Amino acid sequence: MQEIRFGTTLYIGTESLKRLSDFKNEKIFIVTDSFIASSELLPHIKSYIDSSTETMVFSGVIPDPPIDNIVAGLEYSKGFPATILLAIGGGSAIDAAKAILYFGKLTDRFSEIRFVTIPTTSGTGSEVTNFSIITDDEKEIKYPLITDEILPDEAILDSGLVAGLPPKQTADTGIDVLTHAIEAYVSTSANDISDALSEKAIRYVFTYLDRAYKDGNDKEAREKMHMASTMAGMAFNIASLGLNHGIAHAAGARWHIPHGRINGILLPSIIRYNAGVTEGKYTNNTTLAANRYAEIAKFLGLNAGNPQMGVRSLVNAILALQKRLSIPRSLSEWGVSKEQFESDKNAIAEAALADRCTATNPIVPTKEDVISILGKLFI
Numbered sequence: 619m620q621e622i623r624f625g626t627t628l629y630i631g632t633e634s635l636k637r638l639s640d641f642k643n644e645k646i647f648i649v650t651d652s653f654i655a656s657s658e659l660l661p662h663i664k665s666y667i668d669s670s671t672e673t674m675v676f677s678g679v680i681p682d683p684p685i686d687n688i689v690a691g692l693e694y695s696k697g698f699p700a701t702i703l704l705a706i707g708g709g710s711a712i713d714a715a716k717a718i719l720y721f722g723k724l725t726d727r728f729s730e731i732r733f734v735t736i737p738t739t740s741g742t743g744s745e746v747t748n749f750s751i752i753t754d755d756e757k758e759i760k761y762p763l764i765t766d767e768i769l770p771d772e773a774i775l776d777s778g779l780v781a782g783l784p785p786k787q788t789a790d791t792g793i794d795v796l797t798h799a800i801e802a803y804v805s806t807s808a809n810d811i812s813d814a815l816s817e818k819a820i821r822y823v824f825t826y827l828d829r830a831y832k833d834g835n836d837k838e839a840r841e842k843m844h845m846a847s848t849m850a851g852m853a854f855n856i857a858s859l860g861l862n863h864g865i866a867h868a869a870g871a872r873w874h875i876p877h878g879r880i881n882g883i884l885l886p887s888i889i890r891y892n893a894g895v896t897e898g899k900y901t902n903n904t905t906l907a908a909n910r911y912a913e914i915a916k917f918l919g920l921n922a923g924n925p926q927m928g929v930r931s932l933v934n935a936i937l938a939l940q941k942r943l944s945i946p947r948s949l950s951e952w953g954v955s956k957e958q959f960e961s962d963k964n965a966i967a968e969a970a971l972a973d974r975c976t977a978t979n980p981i982v983p984t985k986e987d988v989i990s991i992l993g994k995l996f997i
Contacts, residue, residue, distance in 0.1 A: 647700035709742030716750035741791025743851015745773035789943035790878030815853035822846035864976030868969035907980035
């Protein structure tokens with residue numbers, strides 16, 4: 619038996635920021651980063667907040683927020699009896715707010731607080747998930763924090779906030795959406811509900827990501843990618859993820875590769891691995907995952923006469939998309955050296971296997987498997 623709950627209320631469409639005006643006589647603790655705090659975005663969002671409501675802004679979030687960043691946010695909130703926690707930004711800002719919320723609840727400071735998110739990128743889906751990623755800088759490890767205690771109560775999805783997002787960031791976050799949706803689709807915990815959300819998100823990525831990348835002000839493309847991000851987040855919140863994210867968390871922390879980018883570099887290799895492809899050859903030993911990947915190829919209209927053909931078509935379609943988005947195809951292309959690989963491979967493999975996302979991968983990997991996958995990503 620599976621339990622499926624959608625605990626986050628979504629506000630979508632034009633002028634969805636008007637939801638903020640409904641909050642009267644509240645105290646809102648805003649968590650964001652320095653870029654948003656110094657841009658026109660924060661004053662624009664705050665302009666919707668009723669004058670009866672007091673705000674305090676913590677703008678110290680940094681990418682891949684480390685533990686001391688979370689502690690700083692908690693310390694900053696002392697003395698401000700917040701009734702609403704408002705996260706504004708991409709995955710790092712929302713993840714930081716989730717961790718601040720979690721540890722704040724442990725001390726009863728945020729026991730009755732309402733948690734609202736406003737994503738300003740279209741990638742992580744963090745606005746609708748009970749996942750948060752915290753980085754331990756000393757150990758160079760990312761830890762997934764997974765608990766319903768950090769599931770947002772509300773998410774305000776205003777695609778106008780992502781208009782004009784730079785092409786590089788659009789590409790990285792868009793491929794992150796695709797990875798979320800594909801991993802959820804082949805997860806061992808997938809079901810009909812998560813499948814429906816994953817399928818729609820995958821379709822949207824292949825239809826609209828190119829357009830959003832080429833023209834940041836393409837309103838329709840931005841809106842659809844914003845929805846794709848949320849749908850993929852809802853899908854993996856039900857079904858979880860897989861080895862792609864397990865390795866991405868471990869390797870990304872150690873080699874300082876943006877999360878969406880490392881996911882994209884890994885994705886074709888992980889698909890081949892899960893599908894049972896050995897030494898570049900598509901064998902007849904069809905795995906359950908291969909059939910699932912072939913289903914994706916079919917609903918995308920790709921050549922999928924048999925599972926092997928479907929897997930090959932899907933991988934080729936992803937590689938073609940990544941080429942159009944200028945996403946590196948290898949770790950060496952990003953700048954990771956063979957020496958770094960040899961030095962870090964064991965620690966990365968061990969961390970990837972211990973990652974909670976890996977638990978729902980369709981194939982149970984070994985340490986040698988992870989090292990082999992990474993080793994092949996040097997050209």
